[in-house]
Amino acid sequence: MNLARMLKARADAGRPVRVGLIGAGKFGSMFLSQIRTTPGLHLLGIADLSATRARQALERTGWDADAAIAASFDEARRTERTMLTEDAQALIAADGLDVVVEATGSPAAGARHALLAIEHGKHIVMVTVEADVLVGPLLAERARKAGVVYSMAYGDQPALVCDMVDWARTCGFNVVCAGKGTKYLPSFHRSTPDTIWDLYGLTAEQAAQGGMNAQMFNSFADGTKSSIEMAAIANAADLKAPSDGLLFPPCGVDDLATILRPRGDGGVLEHSGTVETVSSLERDGRPVFRDLRWGVYVVFEAEPGPSGDYARRCFKEYGVVTDSSGRYTALYRPYHMIGLELGVSVAAAALRGEPTGVTEHFNADVVAVAKRPLKAGEMLxxxxxxxxWGKLLPAGTSLARGGLPIGLAHHARLHRDIAEGEIVGWADVAMVEDDTVRLRREMERRFSGTAQAAAE
Structure with a gap:
């Protein structure tokens, strides 16, 4: 990719790419551990609701905090040290800052910080996928008009999958399905922060030592995070969402091309060109052989018919694992390293003016679904x-049903009883018309046409 060479040149010239990190949680901490050892990157500042937590994140990830922390942004820029602040707006506005990394995990904060970064002419790497799924097409459009990069975060699954999809299309292959693996059983949809660590095989103490947030990690288990990430991929890579949520089929790496092909050819997909998450567990709880729990994949095909015979013959000659027809095959990556890989996005934005995945469509949405019977007056x-929990739907379906986006289903009070498994609608909650809601409504109006086209 030549990014390391380009970063070294910036380091040698004394002009490092200056980065501001908003959010010193798990993802932010993983990035902190690597920016310290990456020539050509300078952490100008960290903004977190707690400056103490930000300092602890530095110490936890190998920094000498006493030596690293600057007293001001000006000092940080002159000495290549790091300013800690509880004011994200001040960090975004700091002179010399090139790239903002938004890693708060809050869709409202993520959208707000992205808009501020765009206003100040700073590139934005959006770690908070929830914000991207809620209003990403609009944020990306505004960034393009302002001449800055709005990018997915390399190391997280959506950006890695978009990279694989781009590879397949650049090679002239048709993308059949793309997505990731996870640990899933249908009962996990009812998981709560009180039960999550049992599913991960951890104690609450071990989770606390690792800086793990119970509610955030519960979203990985209950299906919400998978839905959000698949929506992000569909919207960035112009793929479709399943008509009624993810299937989570049990599937190992050797069977990707057999299971993740259209139903007419013996697979589980409604149609070609979709997203899906595969489970590392069989439905009876047994582990899947050679599972892809931590990885990502793309299923692609040689051109159908006689015109694709040569490519299919090449698959066979070079030992490519295919389905029985020889037409479908898959490329996978067994791991993703989350914030440890984020420097790729930062460098690509600053040095090439390119995103590592960017939302350009409104093909998919994620709506709130009741985990249990809910009563009028309860607060989501x-x-x-x-x-x-969050369920993936085609965006056109979500709009037609008036589904409440999962990114807005926080501190919203119900007007009526909701049955377990029922989609919660905008009309079912008392929603405050704040900036985030207005931004979402604007996004729906601007991109409803593409949402309808994707659903057809």
């Missing part, structure tokens, strides 16, 4: 909580 607690 959002992604990974006790009340709702």
């Amino acid at each position: 607690d959002g992604e990974g909580g006790f009340t709702v």
Whole structure:
């Protein structure tokens, strides 16, 4: 990719790419551990609601905090040290800052910080996928008009999958399906922050030592995060969402091309060109052989018919694993390293003016679904909580049904009883018309045409 060479040149010239990190949680901490050892990158500042937590994140990831922390942004820029602040707006506005990394995990904060970064002419790497799924097409459009990069975060699954999809299309292959693996059983949709660590095989103490947030990690288990990430991929790579949510088929790496092909050819897909998440567990709880729990994949095909015979013959000659027809095959990556890989996005934005995945469509959406019977007057607690989980739907379907986006299902009070498994609608909650809601409504109006086209 030549990014390391380009970063070294910046380091040698004394002009490092200056980065501001908003959010010193798990993802942010993983990035901190690597920016320290990457020539050509300078961490100008960290903004977190707690400056103490930001300092602890530095110490936890190998920094000498006493030596690293600057007293001001000006000092940080002159000495290549790092300013800690609880004011994200001040960090975004800091002179010399090139790239903002938004890693708060809050869709409202993520959207707000992205708009501020665009206003100040700073590139934005959006770690908070929830914000991207909620209003990403609009944020990306505004960034393009302002001449800055709005990018997915390399190391997280959506950007890695978009990279694989781009590879397949650049090679002239048709993308059949793309996605990731996870640990899933249908019962996990009812998981709560009180039960999550049992599913991960951890104690609460071990989770605390690792800086893991119970509600955030619960969203990984209950299906919400998979839905959000698949929506992000569909919207960035112009793929479709399944008509009624993810199937989570049990599937190992050797069977990707057999299971993730259209139903007419013996697979489980409604149609070609879709997203899906595969499970590392059989439905009876047994582990899948050679599972892809931590990885990502793309299923692609040689051109159908006689014109694709040569490519299919090449598959066979070079030992490519295919389905029985020899037409479908898959490329996979067994791991993703999350924030440890984020420097790729930062460098690509600053040095090439390119995103590592960017939302350009509104093909897919994620709506709130009741985890249990809910009563009128109850307060929804959002992604990974006790009340709702997020279900992937085509954006056109979500709009037609008036589904409440999972990114807005936090601190929203119900007007009526909701049955377990029922989609919560905008009309079912008392929604405050704040900036995030207005931005979402604007996005729906601007991109409803593409949503309808994708659903057809």
